[in-house]
Amino acid sequence: MLRPMTAKTRLYVDQPLGPAQPVPLTRDQAHYLFGVMRLGQGDKVALFNGQDGEWQAEVAEAGKRGGVLVCAEQSRPLQLPPDLWLIFAPIKKARTDFIVEKATEMGAARILPAQTEFTNSERIRQDRLQAHAVEAAEQCGGTFVPEVADLTKLDRLLADWPEDRRLMFCDEAEVGASKVLGDAGPGPWAILIGPEGGFSEAERRRITALPQTSVVSLGPRILRADTAAVAAMTVWQQALGDWG
Amino acid sequence: MLRPMTAKTRLYVDQPLGPAQPVPLTRDQAHYLFGVMRLGQGDKVALFNGQDGEWQAEVAEAGKRGGVLVCAEQSRPLQLPPDLWLIFAPIKKARTDFIVEKATEMGAARILPAQTEFTNSERIRQDRLQAHAVEAAEQCGGTFVPEVADLTKLDRLLADWPEDRRLMFCDEAEVGASKVLGDAGPGPWAILIGPEGGFSEAERRRITALPQTSVVSLGPRILRADTAAVAAMTVWQQALGDWG
Structure with a gap:
């Protein structure tokens, strides 16, 4: 050290x-x-x-x-991350902890666990996940701790979606689809990562129906949710975030 | 599912x-x-x-x-990954397992654990790590399993460095430095990720002295080694690999 x-x-x-x-x-x-x-x-x-x-x-x-x-x-000095949310479906406990840790390291401003049709878990321990975010911020040299939100139904998130927030949708079913993020401008964004088992067809339709949505491919292999979170945030930080 | x-x-x-x-x-x-x-x-x-x-x-x-x-x-059909090596310094056991898993998902052709001056572990269980690569390939839908090499001294790897293999060096000390990979062409590449505690000054000099080396920044926050591996491979796959 x-x-x-x-x-x-x-x-x-x-x-x-x-x-x-x-x-x-x-x-x-x-x-x-x-x-x-x-x-x-x-x-x-x-x-x-x-x-x-x-x-x-x-x-x-x-x-x-x-x-x-x-x-x-x-x-x-205080270094705030870009205005980026990470939305993910909680999976096995250890992997969920990892996603929170990695989202913090990668510079998410807010972390939102979302319940999808294929999500296994009905509840999360928000306080435990928040403690993981604190620990990750202590480790990674950051001066900011992202807020971990309570578990919310994905449908509700989509129904109340903020008009000015762009959505980067990482859909494993859409291998090959790849909008360039660069023309979208910085502004507020969210990244949405699928659960193990993917999204339902109805969910996929609702997500892609939002005019704020850009579908982005994370390559030809299927990534675990925690891997996908890091990969997606790398794509975003490089194109629009503070990695410049 | x-x-x-x-x-x-x-x-x-x-x-x-x-x-x-x-x-x-x-x-x-x-x-x-x-x-x-x-x-x-x-x-x-x-x-x-x-x-x-x-x-x-x-x-x-x-x-x-x-x-x-x-x-x-x-x-x-068989889908071979690009000719990309991932070189990393083994850290705590669980994190090392994760790096192998993630390198497989992200499409490494070969995974090389390297002993650096600040590496904690003197030995690895190559057979166990290889089994993790197999399991990750089974999970991620790949048709290829990367070979996990035996632990090698980083100095030896650098001394015998193949003339035609470019090296993407992710050095946390070099925040801000960021060569564009795009002008380098595909060809054989390796990504080198630092251990916790970083590289020694002597190692850093030896690595950057190679004409094959490109120093790449992974943003303003310090990433854990497993996070850095995914982020670095995302940068590479997007610029030169099979994510196109």
């Missing part, structure tokens, strides 16, 4: 950050920093809260059940 | 396939088809062997310790 960005401990906190700002720790955070990471008074931690960029902070008080960090200076 | 391509059981076999060709099963294959998948005489299985495309076969004999399938007709 030699690179400065991953060498230091990074922690997401739900509190304001600024010069000389004290940051009291929750019990879980104190356990992580002092129990797991073995930090002590005077040690450095990088903090971010999704709003004030990344700050270098120092351990002022370390205890078993709590502690206080004090911010020194800002080490990185 | 309604789509024809994923509905049927797919099995990789190490034997010739052709019209009316009988295919004897190993004990493991018989256990999978008849024990796990509950198939019986007359049921259909899709077979591929990496050479003869995909064949529809029927169960002629089903037993606990073996059985025989008989090929009917070819359902898909």
Whole structure:
């Protein structure tokens, strides 16, 4: 671990950050920093809260059940991801966790689990998925944590679809179809990834009936949902996002 | 599971396939088809062997310790992936398995685990990784299984680097650097993904000193190795591979 960005401990906190700002720790955070990471008074931690960029902070008080960090200076400005949603159908638990992790790394602004006709799961643990997004943001050096929405029916999402949000629809059945995204302009976008088992014909019709929809092919092989999420976000980030 | 391509059981076999060709099963294959998948005489299985495309076969004999399938007709021609290697540094076991799975789905022709200065693992289970590649090929509807090479020192790979093989180097330290791959032409390529902890300065110098090397950025966030593998292969497949 030699690179400065991953060498230091990074922690997401739900509190304001600024010069000389004290940051009291929750019990879980104190356990992580002092129990797991073995930090002590005077040690450095990088903090971010999704709003004030990344700050270098120092351990002022370390205890078993709590502690206080004090911010020194800002080490990185806030970098918001592009206005990109990732919509996916929850699959097996481990794969769902991966999708949230990968969507965070790849720079989604919002992650929306959607229930489709062929979705297996009736419910998700939103709090657990949100915690995965936090952890991924801590790992990937980001200064922003995407919100993980509650499980919503895909039909409802489509019925209320925002007029100004383009939709990149990655449909395995449409191998070969490939609109160029480049002529669409940046603006708000969403990527929709199918569940294992694909979409139903009715769903496919409803999705492609939206004038905001562009159908995009992810190559000649069938990708698992977590692979498809990364591939689709790569296509989008390259064409319209912050990879320029 | 309604789509024809994923509905049927797919099995990789190490034997010739052709019209009316009988295919004897190993004990493991018989256990999978008849024990796990509950198939019986007359049921259909899709077979591929990496050479003869995909064949529809029927169960002629089903037993606990073996059985025989008989090929009917070819359902898909052989589709070889482009001549693309994926070189990566093995990390935690689960992540290494994922990289092999994802490289297979994304269409690598060869997967090469490489030992770098910051690689944690001294050895890999090549047979286990190869089995993961087989399983991923069975899942993703491919007709080809990439070979997983034995663990090799990165220095040796670089010292013997084939003159005609271009190298796409995804270096997290080089955020922003981004050569366009399009002007390089297809031909043989390799993608090199860094380990957690990145490459050493000496390694970075050796890699970039190769005239075959193109440095490519994978965006402003730090990606885990398995995410980076999918993202890098997406960039390559779009520009030079079989996603056209």
